[in-house]
Structures are given as C-alpha cells and as structure tokens.
Amino acid sequence: MQHALASAALDALIRSNYLFVPFDDAQFAQIRAGMRVLRLDENQRLFDAGQPAERFFLVASGKIKLYRVSLDGNEKVVEIAGPGQTFAEAVMFMQRHDYPVSTSALEPSEVCSFDSRVFLDLLRGSTRLCFSLLGDLSMRLHARLNEIEHLTLQNASFRVVHYLDEQIAQTPDGRHVIDLSTPKNVIASRVSIKPETFSRILRALADEGIIRIDGKHIEVLDPARLRHYGT
Amino acid sequence: MQHALASAALDALIRSNYLFVPFDDAQFAQIRAGMRVLRLDENQRLFDAGQPAERFFLVASGKIKLYRVSLDGNEKVVEIAGPGQTFAEAVMFMQRHDYPVSTSALEPSEVCSFDSRVFLDLLRGSTRLCFSLLGDLSMRLHARLNEIEHLTLQNASFRVVHYLDEQIAQTPDGRHVIDLSTPKNVIASRVSIKPETFSRILRALADEGIIRIDGKHIEVLDPARLRHYGT
Numbered sequence: 001m002q003h004a005l006a007s008a009a010l011d012a013l014i015r016s017n018y019l020f021v022p023f024d025d026a027q028f029a030q031i032r033a034g035m036r037v038l039r040l041d042e043n044q045r046l047f048d049a050g051q052p053a054e055r056f057f058l059v060a061s062g063k064i065k066l067y068r069v070s071l072d073g074n075e076k077v078v079e080i081a082g083p084g085q086t087f088a089e090a091v092m093f094m095q096r097h098d099y100p101v102s103t104s105a106l107e108p109s110e111v112c113s114f115d116s117r118v119f120l121d122l123l124r125g126s127t128r129l130c131f132s133l134l135g136d137l138s139m140r141l142h143a144r145l146n147e148i149e150h151l152t153l154q155n156a157s158f159r160v161v162h163y164l165d166e167q168i169a170q171t172p173d174g175r176h177v178i179d180l181s182t183p184k185n186v187i188a189s190r191v192s193i194k195p196e197t198f199s200r201i202l203r204a205l206a207d208e209g210i211i212r213i214d215g216k217h218i219e220v221l222d223p224a225r226l227r228h229y230g231t
Numbered sequence: 232m233q234h235a236l237a238s239a240a241l242d243a244l245i246r247s248n249y250l251f252v253p254f255d256d257a258q259f260a261q262i263r264a265g266m267r268v269l270r271l272d273e274n275q276r277l278f279d280a281g282q283p284a285e286r287f288f289l290v291a292s293g294k295i296k297l298y299r300v301s302l303d304g305n306e307k308v309v310e311i312a313g314p315g316q317t318f319a320e321a322v323m324f325m326q327r328h329d330y331p332v333s334t335s336a337l338e339p340s341e342v343c344s345f346d347s348r349v350f351l352d353l354l355r356g357s358t359r360l361c362f363s364l365l366g367d368l369s370m371r372l373h374a375r376l377n378e379i380e381h382l383t384l385q386n387a388s389f390r391v392v393h394y395l396d397e398q399i400a401q402t403p404d405g406r407h408v409i410d411l412s413t414p415k416n417v418i419a420s421r422v423s424i425k426p427e428t429f430s431r432i433l434r435a436l437a438d439e440g441i442i443r444i445d446g447k448h449i450e451v452l453d454p455a456r457l458r459h460y461g462t
Contacts, residue, residue: 079377090373093366120362130361131351135324137368142321144375146310151382158389166458227397 010037010060013084014112017058018140019119022132027122034115040064040105047088048102055113056089057081062109066101080106092116153201159191160201161229164211168220176220178211205229241268241291244315245343248289249371250350253363258353265346271295271336278319279333286344287320288312293340297332311337323347384432390422391432392460395442399451407451409442436460 011032014020020028037060040046046057049068057064059081066079066087078101081087088099105111123129167178180187188198202218205211210226212219220226242263245251251259268291271277277288280299288295290312297310297318309332312318319330336342354360398409411418419429433449436442441457443450451457 079373080380087373090366090369093362093369123361123365124358127355127361130354130358130365131324132326134354134361134364134368135321137365137372138321138324141368141372141375142310142318144372144379148375148378148382149311151379151386155382155386155389158386158393162389162393162458227393 010112013060014058017084017086018136019086019089019133021136022129023122027129030122031114031118034118036113038111038113040109040111042105042107044105046103046105046111047099049100050098053088053091053097053099054116056086056092056116056119057103058086058112058114059083060110060112062111063106064103064109064111065106066103068101092120153197156191156193156197157201157204157229159193160198161205161226163187163191164218164220165223165227168223176223178218178220180216180218241343244291245289248315248317249367250289250317250320250364252367253360254353258360261353262345262349265349267344269342269344271340271342273336273338275336277334277336277342278330280331281329284319284322284328284330285347287317287323287347287350288334289317289343289345290314291341291343293342294337295334295340295342296337297334299332323351384428387422387424387428388432388435388460390424391429392436392457394418394422395449395451396454396458399454407454409449409451411447411449 014032015028020031023031038046040062046064061083064081064087065077066081067075067077069075079087087103091097091100123133164178168176169178171177184198185195188195191198202211202213205226206213208225208229210220210222210229212221245263246259251262254262269277271293277295292314295312295318296308297312298306298308300306310318318334322328322331354364395409399407400409402408415429416426419426422429433442433444436457437444439456439460441451441453441460443452
C-alpha cells in the first residue's frame with residue numbers, strides 16, 4: 001500500500017518534468033516500463049565519464065553531483081541535481097554516445113533511470129512530440145534568461161547600495177551626502193557593473209525618493225531605506 | 232561593398248544563435264532566402280498579441296520589448312530582447328498559432344524575421360536536426376540553471392555580509408565581534424535566504440579566514456575583506 005502511494009508520488013514527480021510532459025498516458029507507460037529506481041549511498045558513484053550513455057536520469061530524492069576530473073586529478077563540479085531534476089538527457093540527443101561527466105551521490109539518494117532508446121524512438125515517431133518538447137524548452141530558456149537578468153540587476157543593486165553606503169558623509173546640519181566626483185565609469189568598474197546599470201540603479205533610487213541627485217552630489221534622504229534597498 | 236560586409240556580419244550573428252546551429256549551409260540558405268530585415272523606430276510596434284504567428288525574429292541591433300497588456304490597460308514587460316537574441320520561436324513549435332505577446336522597439340532597432348514554415352519543414356524532414364536542437368537547448372537550460380544557482384548564492388552572500396557588517400561591535404581591545412544570539416533561521420528569514428545557505432556562507436567566510444566562529448560568537452578577523460566579500 002505504502003509502495004503504491006510512493007509510486008503515485010513518484011509518477012507525479014516524473015510527469016512534472018518537462019521531458020515527460022508531451023507524452024500521453026500510453027506513451028508514458030512505455031517509458032515507465034523501462035524505468036529502474038536506484039538507491040545510492042553517500043559518495044556512491046552512478047556512472048563515470050566515458051561510459052556508454054544508454055540511460056538518462058531523474059533525481060527522486062537526495063542530491064547527485066555531476067563532475068569532471070582534470071588531468072591533474074582536480075575535481076570540477078559541473079552541476080548538482082536535486083529532486084525532480086534530470087541529467088544526461090542532453091547527451092541522449094547528441095551524436096556522441098558516452099557520458100561527458102562522472103556522477104556520485106552527495107547524500108543518500110534515489111535516482112530513476114530511463115532507457116534513452118525507448119524515449120528517442122517515441123520522439124522519432126512523432127514530429128509533434130519533438131516540436132512540443134522544443135517549444136517547452138524554448139519557453140523555459142526564455143524564463144531562465146529573464147530570471148538571470150533580474151538576479152543580475154538585483155545583484156548590481158546590492159553592489160551599488162553597498163558602495164554608496166560606504167561613501168556617505170554627514171554634514172554639520174545632519175544631512176547625509178555623497179560626493180560623486182569619481183567618474184561614473186570608474187565607480188561602475190570598481191563595483192563590477194556596467195556604467196549604464198549604475199546610472200539605471202541611481203535613477204531607480206531617486207525615483208523611489210531614497211536619494212536626490214544634484215549633478216555630482218547625492219543627498220541620501222533615507223539612509224535606512226538605502227541600506228535595505230533590494231533586500 | 233559596405234552592404235556585403237554588413238551582410239556577412241549579420242550572417243555570423245544569425246548563425247551563432249542556437250536555432251540555426253544544426254543546419255548545414257544549403258539548409259541555412261533556404262531559411263536565409265525567406266528572411267526580411269525590418270527597421271523600427273523607437274516605440275514602433277512589430278506585432279500585437281493575437282496576430283497570426285507566421286514568422287519568428289532575431290534582433291540584429293537595438294532592443295525589442297515583449298509585453299502583455301492587462302484588461303485594466305496596464306503593460307507588463309515579459310522580456311527585452313537584444314542583439315543576437317530570438318523571440319517568438321517558442322510559439323512556432325506549439326499548437327497555438329497566434330502571438331501571445333505584443334512587441335515594440337525600445338530604441339531604433341533592426342530585426343530579422345524568418346518564415347516559421349520553412350524552418351519547421353526542415354526540422355520535420357530530419358529527426359537528426361530536431362534532436363540536435365533538443366540537445367543544444369537542454370545543454371543551454373542546464374547552463375542557465377547553473378548560472379542562476381551561482382547568482383543566487385552570490386546574491387545571498389551580499390545579503391549576509393551586509394547583515395554581518397551592520398552587527399559588528401568593537402571591543403575595548405579593538406577586536407571586531409558579532410553576537411549571533413538571534414537564531415540562525417530568524418536571521419536567514421530576515422535577509423530572505425534559506426538557513427542552510429546562511430550556514431554555508433558563514434562556513435565559506437570562516438574557511439577564507441575572514442571570520443572565526445565560536446558558537447554564537449563571531450570574531451571578524453578582517454572587516455575590510457568581509458565588507459568586500461563577493462564584489
């Protein structure tokens with residue numbers, strides 16, 4: 001009984017991954033029939049780079065580390081896959097047929113493995129399925145690019161606010177001012193952002209009434225809000 | 232002459248986009264034959280939501296805004312596409328055949344438009360092309376997810392460093408100390424990160440010799456490096 005419930009939860013987890021969305025129930029049953037569930041201990045390896053890539057994987061629980069080992073023996077972590085995430089599915093679509101990375105469990109983990117051939121045969125038989133997957137992947141890529149844009153800007157805001165906070169001087173009458181005599185492009189380079197991003201963030205801070213810009217001088221109207229801007 | 236050069240540069244820009252990578256020269260020439268270059272003025276619209284989606288686009292220069300207009304007339308920007316970026320290619324792979332968003336130029340822009348039917352017919356004729364595109368999209372998605380993970384952690388580091396910087400007290404003998412008597416999960420929630428991320432960043436700061444953790448007390452060994460950590 002418990003097994004049946006766990007199995008339903010597992011199916012829900014699998015079907016929520018974009019790779020399985022385009023398939024109808026009968027097709028999914030075909031893919032599901034070739035599935036194996038593997039239990040890995042901490043540090044247990046799943047496959048090594050160079051092994052034939054006949055299966056792809058979805059993490060049911062735990063964390064799987066994907067890594068490369070350089071010639072001097074150093075390990076470079078390429079990715080850490082958590083519950084619901086897939087790995088080694090990109091190599092299935094490619095001409096090469098061996099895994100480009102090695103994998104091991106960072107903690108006790110359960111991993112579902114799928115037969116790549118069954119999956120590809122279904123796609124090969126239906127352009128509609130291929131296109132559906134391409135459409136979903138394109139949309140996901142756009143969404144992630146948006147997220148990166150947002151995070152980068154948020155990150156840049158932290159840097160700028162941090163910089164401004166360090167430059168605040170108090171005038172004898174208790175106002176908080178910043179002397180922006182350093183050229184904007186120098187400041188921008190010092191905080192590792194583009195000059196136009198620096199200007200954009202200053203404008204946003206002025207729009208929100210946190211600072212007032214007067215040529216090379218900035219009056220900080222609300223130092224507390226400045227310090228917490230973006231958090 | 233200038234036109235020929237510009238055309239070669241444009242081809243290089245187009246071919247560097249993932250959508251065109253799988254095609255050989257003859258196939259690319261077919262897609263290229265149906266291409267139109269549109270010049271848009273600032274604020275000029277390209278298409279509106281609901282119009283039939285027969286073409287997809289690549290920005291050659293400038294910036295194109297993709298947006299939705301809500302029932303109350305408010306505009307929500309979905310994405311801003313810059314040089315080399317494509318838009319409306321996801322809808323080409325889907326069952327729906329109208330644009331889900333409206334578009335206009337944020338600045339004077341040049342946009343290449345491509346005939347979706349020509350592109351799809353090539354893919355339909357070759358599973359290898361479909362798979363090549365799927366493989367490339369999967370890899371790109373993995374890379375972007377990694378980037379998001381990295382940015383999120385960097386962002387979290389800024390928040391934590393900022394918080395710690397605010398808490399520093401100086402002892403009579405000139406040491407810099409922080410009293411961490413507030414529970415970690417409360418601090419983590421205050422700076423909008425997960426408790427385990429907070430712990431991970433503290434550990435990283437200790438590993439780098441910037442702080443020394445002693446139970447609920449932190450000694451800041453290097454306040455200047457703390458302040459600039461991650462920048």
